[in-house]
Amino acid sequence: MKPKENYSNRFRLTYGLAALAVGVTASGWGIAFAIMGAWPLVAMDVAVVFVAFLSLVLARRNQLSAALLFSQSAFLVIITTLCLIFDVPREAAPRVSHLFLLVLALLGYINYRREQSRPQLAIVALCVIAFVVFASSTAAPSFAQPIPETFQIYGSWVNTIVAVGLLCIGVYVMQLELARDLDKARAIKAALRNREFELFYQPQVDETGRLTGAEALLRWRRGDGTHVPPAEFIPTAEQAGLMPAIGEWVLTQACETLAAWRHDPATSGLKLAINVSADHFMKLDFVETVLDCLRTLEIDPALLKLELTESMMANDIDAISEKMRDLRTAGLFISLDDFGTGYSSLSHLRRLPVQEIKIDRSFVQDIVENRRNRVLLKSIFDMAHMLEFVVVAEGVETLEQLRLLRSFDCTAFQGYYFGRPVPLGEFQTRWTNDPVAPAALSA
Known part of the structure; x- marks a missing residue:
């Protein structure tokens, strides 16, 4: 998109x-x-x-x-x-x-x-x-x-x-x-201080439609109840240097969610993905902050997935690779988000210790109508499988898209076809009762 x-x-x-x-x-x-x-x-x-x-x-x-x-x-x-x-x-x-x-x-x-x-x-x-x-x-x-x-x-x-x-x-x-x-920057600072931010959760499922985890997405609900779209405040937060503070809040909330899920057999094995901005990731104490949060709440590091955008590759690739290795050594799951739209290359994929790539929704949107897109996407899947990456198709909205992606041996999906981002309570009510997406059963 x-x-x-x-x-x-x-x-x-x-x-x-x-x-x-x-x-x-x-x-x-x-x-x-x-x-x-x-x-x-x-x-x-x-x-x-x-x-x-x-x-x-x-x-x-x-x-x-x-x-x-x-x-x-x-x-x-x-x-x-x-x-x-x-x-x-x-x-x-x-x-x-x-x-x-x-x-x-x-x-x-x-x-x-x-x-x-x-x-x-x-x-x-x-x-x-x-x-x-x-x-x-x-x-x-x-x-x-x-x-x-x-x-x-x-x-x-x-x-x-x-x-x-x-x-x-x-x-x-x-x-x-x-x-x-x-x-805008002042309003964002006030929102962080007044706890106006919240996390919505969008399901991630496997090829059978069974829930495997979720992505935590940042939302801003003002004091008067109105929502501010992320596209309207994230760029300002990035320019104002506020993303590290927001990112630490997201990290804390995600870890608290995982800590709560640990006590329920229906959610204890779910992975939770959070987006990490370049400014936040490049902080000197980022790795220590993440590990401290996990240790404090006694969370299995393998359940926290860090999604890093391709645009981050424009920074010092050696420093990024070193931090990724430290995080992987500690047991965390590293994902490369929005694959195909940013700065990454085959050499970067070879050097970076990522375990998963998320195909950007722009590739999935017109996969049914656009033959070139299908060929390109098939090549990406073939390459990813040979490199032993987990591949998540993002932005799946129709049954036709799902069927084509399955024909490419795609085994992980996310999109409106399975569920929209919703508050934590609604997410848990829906998926703990029935951890299989009905939409996937018809494919």
């Missing part, structure tokens, strides 16, 4: 208005240059209008992340071309097109805070470097075709006003976004 893009409505609106303003300004200059027959400049303005229009289309289709990267990359090329060939500094009028590079850099920084990526960071760096070069130099290449002086004089005023205006808007939006994130 594609994650929801983490952009506020204010940011979306501002981006749309900025793209519209750039498009209108470029249209005006294009008409003026067409009247005077400066067709190369007309072509540049047409390119600007096209980029602005396509960016608006992408944004309206809820592809704002793609729109931002596309528009920044395209405008970086266009502005660099303008500065090299057309906007050549004169004694009567300075070069001003490079001011828009600061706007791009600011836009890129705001986007980087929302969704950190190397391409975005590279674009910001290139914009800053290009701005410094053009601001510090008056040299022009031999193939330059300077704008007519009269137009350049007027253009220096117009473009400076537009660039400074966009910069001011960008700074204002960034301030609002920072304030929004700060308010």
